[in-house]
Amino acid sequence: MAQKPSIPQGTRDFSPIMVQRRKYILNTIEGVFKKYGFMPLETPTMENLTTLTGKYGDEGDQLLYKIINSGDYLKKLVEYQDKAFGHEEIDRTFLPSFDGKISNLDYKKALPWIAEKGLRYDLTVPFARYVSMNRNEITLPFKRYQMQPVWRADKPQKGRYREFWQCDADIIGSTSLLNEAELLKIYDEVFTLLNLPVVIKVNNRKLLSALATLINAPESFMAITMAIDKLDKIGEAGVKIELEKCGLNQTQIDQIISFLQISNSSLPLNDLEELFAGVEEGKIGVQELKTTFSFLGILHPLNPIKLDVTLARGLSYYTGAIVEVQAYSGSLKSSIGGGGRYDNLTGIFGLPGISGVGISFGLDRIADVLDELELFPNNLTACETKILFCYFDEESQIKAIELCAKVRNNGVAAEVYPDLTKKIGKQLDYANKLKITYACIIGSNEIASNKYVVKNLNSGEQKEMSPIELTQIN
């Protein structure tokens, strides 16, 4: 019985023109990564769940795609049900008291019985895992780029897919702020090449940590950071409510809100220096930002790179610079790239004391924005064939195959319409639909004269060519 096929929600097929457009973006990003000295790395699609879980917060753990173990996992599950309820021996008397709900704790205990592997959730954790596993082969500083898909069982919506590509560049084993500046310049250069105007926002987690110290709530650092991270979505009033929930008093909240205004100041770095004069970490954060901006002065970015003290970013592992990129126009308001410095990411895998900094490009969102703003180059076509050879009969088909082979030998994409058909119109139709530039129609006259008419299907222009002229088409 014939199936009506479909694909999983949140995933997409990429038609030829879509692949070409995505490759255009990928090649642009990769070219810049290479120019800045980054080397490619690829990690497996599947990672052990022990590598992935606990790295992205509770929400992240729930969004991991898990792969069923090979073999008789259902039997293992029955066994698990026993074990999960404390019955090590096969004794199913527990079942009558089982209410059908399995608590989070049991869920976590159950997992290895049915799934030990999951799909890659981002590229940063696999990178940290790789560095830790290959520490003896790696030369530090290690500059790697990685462009691969990741998967999250998130609710699909505008700009959010369940399978999407990240393009990351990270430097580990170097604390120089030149890295921060070069990564910001890479953002600038890529989006300049893509003709997509963007705003690049920078902040430093040390300022947020110092802020927590300044208001006598150092233990609330991450809670404050997470509240500020929601500013775009819930506004200042919403952030105040979140901060109240953290147990902060009105004075503390007022201090935070007034800190958030600093980005609007004419000399924000001076204001920050003043504010954090008595907080060592704040002074360091300001100095890091100053140094980064002074390096950037030598690199001449073309897009605005703005200090934004309201930038917080959700991930817990950042310890220094944090960065985010937004498109200047278009309906997608969420970020199309982001990153930051982390001082101890490989520590969780047994390799402490290595600082790193990285950025990520969101391929799918960039593609959505370029599509909406009609910024893809016009010369990107699904099919790269330059010339189609058409013919009337078996004899002229052979000549078409010969000439086509010669054009291909010259490195130019060419095709012979494969099926014998008297209908030249059908053959030309194929060329027109695929936007092939030239068509060459071969019949007995052409073979006799050894001259071939090549028609430009865009302009309608025709030209008679010798076989040698033909093979030089491009």
Added chain:
Amino acid sequence: MAQKPSIPQGTRDFSPIMVQRRKYILNTIEGVFKKYGFMPLETPTMENLTTLTGKYGDEGDQLLYKIINSGDYLKKLVEYQDKAFGHEEIDRTFLPSFDGKISNLDYKKALPWIAEKGLRYDLTVPFARYVSMNRNEITLPFKRYQMQPVWRADKPQKGRYREFWQCDADIIGSTSLLNEAELLKIYDEVFTLLNLPVVIKVNNRKLLSALATLINAPESFMAITMAIDKLDKIGEAGVKIELEKCGLNQTQIDQIISFLQISNSSLPLNDLEELFAGVEEGKIGVQELKTTFSFLGILHPLNPIKLDVTLARGLSYYTGAIVEVQAYSGSLKSSIGGGGRYDNLTGIFGLPGISGVGISFGLDRIADVLDELELFPNNLTACETKILFCYFDEESQIKAIELCAKVRNNGVAAEVYPDLTKKIGKQLDYANKLKITYACIIGSNEIASNKYVVKNLNSGEQKEMSPIELTQIN
């Protein structure tokens, strides 16, 4: 507590040099695909299990990686256990009679309760699914290429991984044998470009079908095909035993064995013509081979393309030409590519009557063979940086950043050693380890004279350059 990280069995990390080598192969294949007019397609990593199951035989179904449904799948499993045993109501009295083993049938019934999605197993079935879903947007003949990873929960061994890449090219909607010839020529061209001598074997399933008719066992066609497919592994004696198991008598088996000798004949096509003089399908098969070889005569392949009547291929959907490629030398004896014609692949997805033909390259096996035979180009390096700028202090660091930016503006990969260190040796060590060709060491003298010494780290040669000469390095 620090984890000792690992990756799942049968999967691999690809270090920078390994990625560069794989890209070299991928780019070579892609370049040839494009030259022959193929367009890129990409399908999701996850497919619905309804799309995948039943397409690769029972063994294939078992090798599919299945993804656990989101949400409270464990609760669903408890419910399943009830349903699987025919207890629609919550009634667990069945359990005492449950022996802990779940039959294959129950397993299949259970599956949707815990997993509705699986990882791509090959690129052909997703392609057929895509064509069927997008039939109205596709221009026929449709020539697509697809280069993506696939996953099989197979036992890892030499040349067999659980995550590996296929590079496929298929033409659907054309019955012309020119397609067969061009695909064979693509194999020839790619392996010529890779400097890897190969043997390309061709057969036609119609001969095997005609053989079954000839020996009065048409119903045993696929069983005979599967037996012949094992010839390489189990030898002629083994094939005989397999054929006996199919219920064939000694005369029939002798006829098959004598058919298998035909490849060794000096004029195999003539022998086949004679053998199948009375079997229509056999005559068609021979004619198809003749036509394919006559097209190939115009295309001038450089590697041997041999008719091999013992070539059978395991997949059931082939109906015409079948192809396989083996490396001429090296220890990997299994195929590094294969394909064939299928007349009704999209039929299972509701689009009957469309013939197609395709080939596949096994990236990972090709990489293994090139590695073993040391055929990767010497100029492939992990890092593509041409010049490293080294410096002594903050002032010379700024000059290094300026000069590096100029080299990069010229499209050449360049780096500044990021961290301030007086140890120039450490900086040069970095360049040497990464096989960076040039180093430029900047100090106050260089800044004063505006002349910079560039050292070729391979030859030891040094040259003093002006900033303009420096930026023209490549």
